[in-house]
Amino acid sequence: MTILDRIISEKRRTLSNLSYSENSQRDGTARSLLKQLEKSKPVIIAEFKRASPSKGVINNQLQPNEQACLYERFGAHAMSVLTDTPFFKGTFTDLTTVFDAVSLPLLCKDFIIDERQIVYAKNHGATVILLIVAALTKEELYKLYHYAINEGLEVLVEVHNKAEAERAIELGAEIIGVNNRNLHTFDVDLEVTESLAPLIKESGAFLISESGLKTGEDVARVIHAGADGILVGEALMTSENLELLMRQMKKTENLAGGSK
Numbered sequence: 001m002t003i004l005d006r007i008i009s010e011k012r013r014t015l016s017n018l019s020y021s022e023n024s025q026r027d028g029t030a031r032s033l034l035k036q037l038e039k040s041k042p043v044i045i046a047e048f049k050r051a052s053p054s055k056g057v058i059n060n061q062l063q064p065n066e067q068a069c070l071y072e073r074f075g076a077h078a079m080s081v082l083t084d085t086p087f088f089k090g091t092f093t094d095l096t097t098v099f100d101a102v103s104l105p106l107l108c109k110d111f112i113i114d115e116r117q118i119v120y121a122k123n124h125g126a127t128v129i130l131l132i133v134a135a136l137t138k139e140e141l142y143k144l145y146h147y148a149i150n151e152g153l154e155v156l157v158e159v160h161n162k163a164e165a166e167r168a169i170e171l172g173a174e175i176i177g178v179n180n181r182n183l184h185t186f187d188v189d190l191e192v193t194e195s196l197a198p199l200i201k202e203s204g205a206f207l208i209s210e211s212g213l214k215t216g217e218d219v220a221r222v223i224h225a226g227a228d229g230i231l232v233g234e235a236l237m238t239s240e241n242l243e244l245l246m247r248q249m250k251k252t253e254n255l256a257g258g259s260k
């Protein structure tokens with residue numbers, strides 16, 4: 001059993017607590033990750049991540065609104081907020097707090113297996129949701145993807161290997177995230193992005209490299225492989241000089257061999 005299996009099993013257990021009924025006062029239509037991807041490279045998706053199964057507590061001291069304002073000020077193009085509580089110590093209040101603090105596209109980083117979670121995420125300010133191919137059957141992936149699109153949301157479809165990438169491409173996903181973290185061992189290896197990039201880029205989808213990016217050199221490596229953007233959590237949550245690190249990650253010289 002992988003950590004993903006354990007997380008999904010916990011999600012199923014708590015699903016009945018979610019309701020469709022809550023109405024949102026939040027209009028996220030102007031916050032498009034796709035538009036950011038069309039105009040900037042590399043797109044930086046900065047994550048608010050207190051804890052994780054692989055690292056335990058990462059940083060429990062930061063306030064989501066303050067960190068969001070710093071991310072926006074230092075040039076993030078979008079934000080990701082972990083909303084899962086048991087494994088990541090995140091909450092949906094974090095998501096609404098961040099929505100109210102900044103005007104960036106907002107990814108609800110959760111483990112979605114049911115339409116109710118999509119409505120719930122949207123009502124709490126999400127403009128992008130995550131669908132993890134490894135967690136869904138082909139039918140579930142298709143149904144949830146189109147449900148989210150019909151709700152006016154954008155979807156980051158996450159893959160870990162070639163078979164999953166082929167499923168994301170077959171779905172017609174416009175934004176595909178390659179997660180460099182092995183869910184069995186928790187090891188991160190940027191070679192995962194490098195190996196899947198040609199297939200994903202050939203499909204015409206935007207490619208986001210996720211997990212394990214710590215330095216400007218790491219970013220240069222995945223951008224050189226073909227990534228259009230990156231998703232970074234731990235390195236930003238623990239940085240002692242966030243402004244410098246984000247500047248290094250955004251540097252256009254990182255686009256080794258590529259154009260802006």
Ligand SMILES: O=C(O)c1ccccc1NCC(=O)[C@H](O)[C@H](O)COP(=O)(O)O
Pocket residue numbers: 003004047049052053054055179181183210211212213231232233234235
């Ligand atoms: O981070 C984990 O330990 C983890 C374990 C199991 C499933 C998902 C997990 N993380 C979610 C993410 O995808 C990352 O938070 C995101 O890519 C940022 O990663 P990092 O920059 O390495 O914090």
